[in-house]
Amino acid sequence: KQEVTQIPAALSVPEGENLVLNCSFTDSAIYNLQWFRQDPGKGLTSLLLIQSSQREQTSGRLNASLDKSSGRSTLYIAASQPGDSATYLCAVITANDYKLSFGAGTTVTVRA
Amino acid sequence: NAGVTQTPKFQVLKTGQSMTLQCAQDMNHEYMSWYRQDPGMGLRLIHYSVGAGITDQGEVPNGYNVSRSTTEDFPLRLLSAAPSQTSVYFCASTLSEGNYGYTFGSGTRLTVV
Secondary structure, eight states: OOOEEEEOSEEEEETTOOEEEEEEESOOOEEEEEEEEEOTTSOEEEEEEEETTOSEEEETTEEEEEETTTTEEEEEEOSOOGGGOEEEEEEEEETTTOOEEEOOOEEEEEEO | OOOEEEEOSEEEEOTTOOEEEEEEESSOOSEEEEEEEETTTEEEEEEEEEETTEEEEOSSOTTEEEOOSSSSBOOEEESSOOGGGOEEEEEEEESSTTTSOOEEOOOEEEEEO
């Protein structure tokens, strides 16, 4: 069974600092990895999708890397802003069962 | 383009009542799934469907039924609500299994008293 772990569980930084969020997974046979953002009481918004053949994806201030062989992904958020405060979820689709497995998330607070 | 639409947004049920959570998508996605999100437990898969007429169980299927008569709709039925089913429910869809990203609905917050 795929296990997805996100570290740290919570993070508080001053505005302007770069954010580094980590995700690890136990079964490296994946189709893709997706990062989501969830605001309190809201749904999940997709941020980045990385296919298993890719090493990274970028969108604006967001960059996600993928090292499939070691079972790790990192989400970088440059020059953080208070509006980046949210919970960030990592999810992988495992190749043998096509299921989407989630980590518990990292809750980010950016202080003005 | 509406994406994935869930109704209702909020619901309070009494123990033993039944209800249906609605989910509809307009992206012609083959694969649809239901998750529940509980504090400390993350998102867990309840049921999923790989196409019209095909459904299967996920990680926590007990107490829930699904059917998929059309590509667009994937309702989740609670047969006899229990307090343990108090949760936030999310519906998600993707074009097909494997290589595509998922789109999530905005969720239904259910309280069973």
